[in-house]
Amino acid sequence: MKSAISVFMMIFLLTSVSVEAISQKQLERVEELKKEAVELLRHKEFDKAVPVLNEILSIDPFEKTAKRYLMLARQQSMEPFCKEAATAFMHDDYARAIDIWEKILRMNPDDYRFSRLIEITKNLISDKAINDMYVHADEFLKKGDKKSAINELEKILFVKPSERRAREMLATARQSTSDIRTKKHYKRAEKYMKQKKYDLAIEEWNKILEIDETQQEAKRFIASAIRAKLKVQYARARRLYEKGDYLSARDHYYKIMVDNPTDTNVKSIISNLDETVKIVSRLSRKGKTFDMMRMALKNHIAAEGNRKAAIVAAWYAVQLDPMNSTALAIKNFLEHKYVAILNTLEPPIGDMNIIDQYLFAALNNIYEGRYDRAIEESTIVIELQSDNVLAWKRLGSAYFALGRKDKARKAWKKALKLAPDDAELKRFIRQTK
Template identity: 30%
Template sequence: MRIFFISAAVFLASVSLCPGADDIGALYNSAVKNFSAGKYSDAIRCWQRILEIDPEQVPPHKMIEFTRGKIKQELAPRVQAFEKNMQAGKWFIAHDAACRVLDIDPAYPGLAEKKDKLGEIAGIVEDCSGSGKVPVMLRKSVNAYFDKNPALMFDAAIYAEQLNKDIALGKKISALLFYMEKKYPEARSRVKLIAGMDLMKQMLQSSLDSIYKADYTGAIMFCDRILALDENSTLALMRKGSAYYALNNFNEARKNWQLALKTDPKNKDVKKFLNLLDRKKKKNGGKK
């Protein structure tokens, strides 16, 4: 900081005899005041304006570089706080962290849009940082919303609503779904629900039905939707492996069956499937 103010003083002295010195001097004073107040973006704009008036000026280049470094240094913990709270489902706190970042750098890439969206989400559900299935599904849904993945967004939110037993939270989930439906009406219309069956069970049944119909690509699609909600779904991994096996994609079949075995090490059916692949490989002379 001491070096900065010495440079400022030298600069002001140097411009006193320059054409338009009054304008440049006023801009430089504004830059120093903004910098001292932590308004770094405003300070940078002042120095950029100085360069527009007199491109030959040297100090503003150094000051802009120095201030951008200062911005980066001060923003790092704030951006980390935003991302951490965002992933944790602490959306009101994350929104506040985003506002603090934008106070320093209003042009921070992509954050203004995220802040606005998060403000709308936090207005419906302030916090969803619990460890139960419902909070986990809601976090998946909101993260999918920010990732522009409406299919997963609706799957997770609908499943959360089906699992939820809390009346107060249920009203918030319904409001969140209503908000999402207004954003992506077509995506919501593609989610067909069966009465008396939650979405997870419905998709597991659909994956099995697809296999019976020899629609193996469709079975894989349903399994992928299930695994997006629960990556440890043994049944989804088993059926996905079976679909790949039917498509003669034995590498993917083995990969999914091995993952299924990790989720359920005592599963006899999965062991049989893997033994079948081993026998097939041996019969083919070791080729996969």
């Protein structure tokens, strides 16, 4: 056998491609493939030689030596499978023999001998053999050996797919096995959820779906965990930009986008953060000026942010520190960004700080019956200074004048928490009852 292969190899390497239509580049490729095929055959790597020889024939279909080699390689690669199938057949393991012959047939679909062998072997498996398999399956199930029982039932269905009893027994056995295997993953997932380790919980539920893709409960839990995970991520990302860490906030929102790519608000926030980091990447210093700068940028970044409050906060920051270049940059950016909104605001006047100016304007608008303007101005002050009692008072008064007593009561109650001894507020609240 070895000498025959050696002779073939020598002829193969000496044979040149004779078809004129083949390009020089293709000729060179054929020569490379020949050498590769010879090496593979020399090392008895017949499986690997087959695709190489097929490539030669795709370039030159008339390469006779390659055809002979291909036949030889196929025969040699099939030989161990043939031996294995024969052994299985001799030991009455017909299902195994059929399985191997079907593999051989896939390797060499033109060899009809194996189709015939499969057909004959299937006919040899009698009803008695199937009954024996049922007996074995029942015995394995009684012993709790579900794996062996499943193997027997699969053999029955391999030979006789119409066996309803085998299908039902197999489904029950698989479900039982699935329940045992999935139970531990459910327990782990539950533990991780309690610890708020959402990624680990999702990983456990995905393992359940790998075992049994019909587990609808696992799918629902995954959706629930993603929502919980995102809720935490949203809160963390928001805290970061409210604290002035704009680069880290942007990184967090990018991670959120991976889990929730359809959230248009997140896309908007990322865009606003991109604009912000061009001005300042981080604002961590303490002090009223920096508080106002953070307030201005927070209302710019947030999808639901109060853009009017953003501009007013920037004005106030500049009033507090006129030489602060970052405050000036934020002010200029917001004024250019929100020109239409800018035109609706009362700009800073003289030496009065913007907080006092807006409180005075709110009071004046209440007296003149412009209650909506008073509400807007009071709300802006509250956005900048949530503990401003006067702003809460005037907000309540504007709502009361509009007949919106519930909102007036809420505003005045918040003011009373800040100033519990204010008799006027107590009197106002009594009027809303």
